[in-house]
Amino acid sequence: MTENQLRKADFLTGILLSTFSILWMVTAWFMPRYKQGLYAAPGFPPVFFGAILLILSLVLLLRSALKGGYRIRLRRDHWERIKASAAVRRFTVITLFIAVFLVLFGKVPFLALSSLFLFGSIWYYKGAKLWVAAVVSVVASTTIWYIFSVVFMVPLP
Amino acid sequence: MGVIKLFEAIVQLANPMDLLLMFGATFLGIMIGMLPGLTATMGIALLTTLSFRWSAGNAILTLVGIYIGAIYGGSRTAILLNIPGTPANAATCFDGYPLARQGKGAEAIGLATTSSFLGSCVGLIALAFFTPVLGNIALEFKSYEIFWLAIFGVAICGNLTASKDHLKGWISGILGILVSFVGMDKIQGYTRYTFGMQDLNAGFDIIPVLVGVYGLVEIVENLSRQDVKEVVDQLGRVIPRIRDLVSNWWNIVRSGLVGVVVGIIPGVGENIASYVAYDFAKRGSKHPEEFGKGSKEGLIAAETANNACVGGALVPVLSLAIPGSPPAAVLLAALWIHNVRPGPLLMIENPNYVYMFSGMFFWGTLAMLILGLSIVRPMLRILKLKNGLLMPLVFIFCTIGTYAINGRPFDLLAMVCFGLIAFPMRKLGIPDAPFVLGIILGPMIDENLRRGLILSNGGIGPFFSSTISQVLFALVVLTLFGRTAPFRFVSSSIAGGFRLARAALFRRKG
Numbered sequence: 001m002t003e004n005q006l007r008k009a010d011f012l013t014g015i016l017l018s019t020f021s022i023l024w025m026v027t028a029w030f031m032p033r034y035k036q037g038l039y040a041a042p043g044f045p046p047v048f049f050g051a052i053l054l055i056l057s058l059v060l061l062l063r064s065a066l067k068g069g070y071r072i073r074l075r076r077d078h079w080e081r082i083k084a085s086a087a088v089r090r091f092t093v094i095t096l097f098i099a100v101f102l103v104l105f106g107k108v109p110f111l112a113l114s115s116l117f118l119f120g121s122i123w124y125y126k127g128a129k130l131w132v133a134a135v136v137s138v139v140a141s142t143t144i145w146y147i148f149s150v151v152f153m154v155p156l157p
Numbered sequence: 158m159g160v161i162k163l164f165e166a167i168v169q170l171a172n173p174m175d176l177l178l179m180f181g182a183t184f185l186g187i188m189i190g191m192l193p194g195l196t197a198t199m200g201i202a203l204l205t206t207l208s209f210r211w212s213a214g215n216a217i218l219t220l221v222g223i224y225i226g227a228i229y230g231g232s233r234t235a236i237l238l239n240i241p242g243t244p245a246n247a248a249t250c251f252d253g254y255p256l257a258r259q260g261k262g263a264e265a266i267g268l269a270t271t272s273s274f275l276g277s278c279v280g281l282i283a284l285a286f287f288t289p290v291l292g293n294i295a296l297e298f299k300s301y302e303i304f305w306l307a308i309f310g311v312a313i314c315g316n317l318t319a320s321k322d323h324l325k326g327w328i329s330g331i332l333g334i335l336v337s338f339v340g341m342d343k344i345q346g347y348t349r350y351t352f353g354m355q356d357l358n359a360g361f362d363i364i365p366v367l368v369g370v371y372g373l374v375e376i377v378e379n380l381s382r383q384d385v386k387e388v389v390d391q392l393g394r395v396i397p398r399i400r401d402l403v404s405n406w407w408n409i410v411r412s413g414l415v416g417v418v419v420g421i422i423p424g425v426g427e428n429i430a431s432y433v434a435y436d437f438a439k440r441g442s443k444h445p446e447e448f449g450k451g452s453k454e455g456l457i458a459a460e461t462a463n464n465a466c467v468g469g470a471l472v473p474v475l476s477l478a479i480p481g482s483p484p485a486a487v488l489l490a491a492l493w494i495h496n497v498r499p500g501p502l503l504m505i506e507n508p509n510y511v512y513m514f515s516g517m518f519f520w521g522t523l524a525m526l527i528l529g530l531s532i533v534r535p536m537l538r539i540l541k542l543k544n545g546l547l548m549p550l551v552f553i554f555c556t557i558g559t560y561a562i563n564g565r566p567f568d569l570l571a572m573v574c575f576g577l578i579a580f581p582m583r584k585l586g587i588p589d590a591p592f593v594l595g596i597i598l599g600p601m602i603d604e605n606l607r608r609g610l611i612l613s614n615g616g617i618g619p620f621f622s623s624t625i626s627q628v629l630f631a632l633v634v635l636t637l638f639g640r641t642a643p644f645r646f647v648s649s650s651i652a653g654g655f656r657l658a659r660a661a662l663f664r665r666k667g
Contacts, residue, residue, distance in 0.1 A: 010585070038615075049334050053328065056324060056328045063324075098573060105569060122549055156557075
């Protein structure tokens with residue numbers, strides 16, 4: 001990120017964090033209070049540290065605003081650049097792979113799921129030739145399953 | 158007298174069966190430490206169940222080997238992949254990974270191994286000779302002192318990891334503390350910020366957090382890039398140069414002492430020891446600008462301290478039956494299972510046990526050095542693997558490590574969520590280490606702050622009354638404001654005053 005981009009990002013982060021800290025403190029404020037006093041309430045530390053975060057995020061916001069970080073404009077070419085970016089495509093694919101893995105975890109036997117995940121991701125990211133990807137995915141999944149399931153007795157789905 | 162007893166114990170354990178067991182256990186510990194998600198705590202817990210029917214001597218020997226090996230083993234992935242194998246090795250990433258990227262992977266692993274060995278030696282001395290004395294120091298830390306220590310940990314970590322912009326480091330630390338409040342509080346048992354989700358009642362386990370923040374982000378970042386993996390020849394020697402060690406002798410001693418002292422304090426673990434030692438090393442260095450870019454001093458400090466902390470954490474285990482760190486807590490339970498009763502009466506009932514235990518620690522330390530230095534070259538091949546092949550495999554290990562802790566899929570979801578939080582944080586220049594440390598120390602801060610206030614009926618005086626509290630408070634203030642203009646003006650004025658007074662004194666004498 002360039003200095004200019006970072007300033008704008010800091011401005012948005014400042015807004016996000018100060019909103020988060022206010023919501024955090026409001027939630028804590030409504031937590032129950034006990035006879036020992038306000039300081040013993042479960043909401044006391046969240047309010048205390050939430051206030052510190054609010055102050056720090058306001059400093060971040062103010063600092064970036066003074067340096068012109070509030071001048072944020074979204075242009076159409078930004079989106080087009082993002083859409084055309086290979087890094088974004090690769091990021092989206094691995095995020096999807098991980099999401100599918102998590103959704104299927106527990107529903108599909110671990111051995112099959114991890115073999116499929118490994119084969120798919122090694123193939124897509126060109127980690128090895130197709131047959132090597134197939135061998136690695138089966139051998140690695142079986143080894144991991146054996147060590148954890150049989151040796152360490154960790155119940156895997 | 159103590160030296161002779163320790164020597165006797167070492168000789169007694171020098172038989173083929175015990176040595177084979179110790180080397181095997183240490184090797185297994187190194188492997189456990191190397192896999193992201195599997196920690197020393199988990200390794201000891203798993204082996205406690207497996208060694209349940211063994212004789213007490215063999216079982217304890219194995220568990221000590223696992224502990225030492227795992228804390229050291231995590232440095233491998235920290236150096237080679239920028240993923241700490243265990244929380245104790247998070248500070249190792251700062252300089253270990255940059256060294257590997259400069260083609261000094263072999264040297265970095267060699268230095269980490271030697272530093273871990275030297276750190277373990279400092280821990281061994283503390284364990285064998287100062288157990289009764291040092292155990293009492295730990296009892297001086299009450300709620301007020303532990304609160305300040307935890308605050309100090311987050312503050313220095315914020316400073317260290319965001320050297321150009323401390324504000325972002327502190328924001329990260331406070332954010333971590335806030336996230337740690339999720340779940341049931343320890344004083345009244347009230348569930349906070351769970352929004353009806355039962356899985357959140359126990360809060361976030363540290364492993365999903367750690368794997369998400371470090372492991373998942375590294376996987377996603379590496380796979381998002383075009384495969385432009387730098388093929389860096391890891392030339393350089395494995396055995397560190399004597400001059401590197403000699404020139405760092407004070408760094409090693411200081412980090413070892415920091416590790417031991419932090420280890421002795423109940424509940425504070427190896428991760429904090431390495432951060433604190435790293436901070437001390439940076440402040441005391443002639444080249445602080447090299448820290449974070451591949452400084453050998455930084456690497457040595459972090460690795461010496463986390464292994465010295467192992468010895469330190471075992472001191473209160475033996476002398477008071479209070480664990481100094483989470484893995485030490487599991488080890489304490491294993492001692493009880495095998496009918497060893499640590500505590501104040503141990504020195505009366507079984508005075509030689511401390512030396513026997515220290516003898517095991519000695520052999521574990523030696524096994525770590527020998528195994529550590531002999532399996533460097535095969536490990537370096539990891540760096541030559543394509544990201545497209547390596548990262549999916551690392552993901553599977555991360556998933557298994559995270560799932561194996563509690564056996565619940567929710568932890569995997571938490572891992573991904575923390576990865577999603579940490580990914581933009583990294584892009585925005587907000588360091589992730591204070592966030593993780595905040596989550597680790599948050600419960601300690603919460604509990605001790607409120608307990609302290611309840612004990613003093615809301616008064617804040619006791620938070621500043623003891624000498625330890627005052628020193629820790631001063632360190633916190635120095636950490637937060639030490640580099641601000643007013644503070645620098647005051648400190649330079651004081652230094653100037655001292656210089657003038659000294660000059661006047663010498664003139665008068667002359």
